[in-house]
Amino acid sequence: MKTHCFTRMLSVGSILADIRIEAPRVPERGGDVIGSAASISAGGGFNVLAAASRNGLKSAFAGRHGVGPFGDRIRADLAQENIAALLPPSPEGDSGFCLVLVEPDGERTFITSPGVEAELGERKLEDIPLEASDAVFISGYDLSYAALGPHIARWTASWRSETFLAIDPGPLVADIPDAVFRATLARADLFTLNRREGALLAGTDDLFAIAAFVRPRLSAKALLAIRDGAAGCFLFGAGLTETPVHVPAPPVRAVDTTGAGDAHTGALLAGLAAGLEAVAAAARANAAAALSVTRRGSATAPTSREVNAFLAAGRNPEAGQKDEPKATSTMKAPRETGENAMTPHLNRRTFHALFSGALGAGLLTIAGSRRAGAAATEITVLNWKGYGTDEAFALKAFAEATGVTVKHDYFNAEAEMLTKLRTNPGAYDVVLINSARTQQVQADGLIDPVDLNAVPNAKDLAPALRDHSNIWVDGKPYGVAWLWGMTALAVRSGKVSDAQSWAVFSDPKYAGRLALFDDSITQVGIGALLTNQDPNNPKDLKAVTTALKAMKPNVKLTWSSEDEWNKAFAADAFDISDYWSGAAARSIKIHKLPLDFIVPKEGAIGWLDTLAVPTSSTKKPAALQFINYMIDPKFYVTWATQSGAPASTNAAAMNALPADDLSHKIYKPEDLAKLKFMSALPDDRRQAFNDVWDEVKAYYAK
């Protein structure tokens, strides 16, 4: 049996200098912007080398580097990471550089100016002094270059069989010439890619489909790792059964995912080199990638010491695995002799322990998941009536896919949801919670933190919503961001055309034509917007009260449910109201009501609804399955196109909507800046808001 025992990693991947500039925006043609921070550092192929080196694997750079300021910078950075440069500086010119413009929301824009690293020059790959104990890392960038790719393919064919070949195809995976792809994959010992890149290959992001596409092209002994963002990674390969092994990642708050893949690959190689089994090495790689996404920049891989500390702190679900002591032990020195342990494989005992452990914890989630169990499970969802979870098509599809049937109980006010949760422990498995209330519910011990790894679709959630500070307490998410929207102005088309401000609520033109949502937080929020205050914490409640009281001549009624709103609007009881964006879409689409939805100039009150799991639930795995289905683009697109829905937190789902969908009209990108998201309110402020609204309502009634 062939064993891999490598003690050094070589990379031929191009290293450029990254000139990173943080700018408020990309300048328009002919324009200029002032950057806020700038740095120059080695980039490109440097990140994997640095990750491997920091994790205890001796690493060497076998590519070209030039003479000049950028070449100097690269050599200095390599030296600092203890990475040897095997070639002398190329005298023909300098290394290339890449201009990276980073906008405040993290979006990056690149301009690349190639240098000596892009040319073959006098370099012959065959001249690189390869040793039997070397691992060579090749990226998709190298393979996709027209001249370099075939060259590398020929080169790998000439190696001794002991040389370990690791390939990460990167985002250019589809651009690699087919012959090069086939030749190198057949030779590869480790093929690691992320799920999106896998989807580019297989045409679907289904793990089984990706594996079915890649594995026939790999040799039988090769290990395939599919990285899946926050969900960790899935391993396929020799010694592992047909079922992929899911290695979950520890939950962290991502701030910048740049370089996470490189950190993963570097740490995975370092772990394998240290003699860890594939699963244990992948667990470390997950931890390294998790740490890297908590840092800004590209070469953000942690050192093995940081990974150890992170794992020892018990934040890795794998750390508790009794059968995987290596995952928590400190790194061992690379072994000198080849042993079976070096081969990336899992023995049966470890596999079963992992499998059952993961299943028990509800962690093992495989895309295109099979039935959760033969026994019929019934879960109860507590939600507003007619708010997505009770769509008949969804319940049918979900029951067919999982065997889990879903029952419902409803509430008519958020506080009623609280009352029901508090007074009926054990009755509910999934509950809809407005993120503004999450911390209150969490403080009462009514909901559990959610393991996002058990919700595979969570990887596509917009980070700004998934990681919203409303939901997270002590580094754990107490709910999965599901839908967002806003409370803005709904007016009768044709009858009201001049409403651009909340001030229309007290415009004498519309006496007796206003309906208000009977909710203290919303109304105080509107009063605060009208008086230029923070809707979450208005300092001057007297001014808010006055502004709300001024609406009295206009107020016809207060409403408390969408159904009530639709009936009253259809009966022509009012022309203007504060209304929910999603409900507005449904009113237009289903009830054919003539309304315009407007975000006033003072701003609208944004909200983010989450699905959470009550602490008292006895069917948590099924609950998480249901939550996962609820954020699935397939469900969302059907719901949104058939009935109308608030905006999904899942970016993939929003993109999947038809171009002429009403949602594109209601959720206009330019309005996003005007949104004031509701946040958690302390009890005393909530009571103060309620007192204001009660007083105002009493005044209306006089």
Next chain:
Amino acid sequence: MQLEANVPRAEASSSRQIPARRRWTTAALLAPAYGWLTLAVFLPLSAMLFFSFLKAAPFGARPLQLTLDNYLAFIRRPYLVGVAWTSIEIGLWTTGLSALIGLPAAIALARATRGRSQQVLFLLVVLPFWTNGLVRVFSWTMVLREGGVLDYALHLVAPTAPPVSLLYSFPAIVIGLVHAYLPYMILTCYLSAAAIDEAHIEAARSLGARTPVIFAKIVLPLCLPGLISGSILIFVPVIGSFMEPRILGGRVGVTMGTMIEDQFVQAFNWPLGAALAFTMLGVVLVIFAVSSRVLPARVIAQ
């Protein structure tokens, strides 16, 4: 209690063994009802009474803090006085209208109908009891709104009249409540009216009294017990009602009932809600006390 006290005294003269057995029988017959009342009324009510003296509802990890603050609500929140007055006004209007409509109906039912026709008329009276309250209220919204049944009917008669919309107004609340509570008034007044001895009225007539005098001097005073107990039966729940004011009242439908409901389901301030409810209970008890002085002893016994 009254009953238990009476039984032995009544039986004491005949035998000494039967009373013991009767007492057990009486206790056995009473136990389920009073046990149920203890569980269903006394326990939750005393829990609510306890809550009303707390600073925050005792759920989750909150510490218990006793306070009297909640009972100062009417001083701290002066607008509540106005709300309470609105509730009492709604109660007075509803009770008054019910009496005005119910008393003549009851007298007519008791004195001028017989047999089958009386049965059918009674059935019609209690019909509101058989319909779901929410259905009843929502059907009123269809009648009262602009373009609704009432508006339509009016314009059939007078096409030039301005549009009529009673929905979301004080009268709408009273209309909905009168509909719901009128049967109480008719039933209590019927009992009184049916008990009037025909001989009294014949005697008055033979002495030359005309109908208005008979009504004022004989029928009305004799119907008074029914009128008063009907009024109490109506007034008490009406000042605590919240469904009709909320749905039919729109903007003006803010009553103690809706305020208390808000405290429970919106603000989750159970203590304040409980305190408001007990304050209203106090008002109700005062009304009982006053009415028991007004009523003759005979009426109370009845």
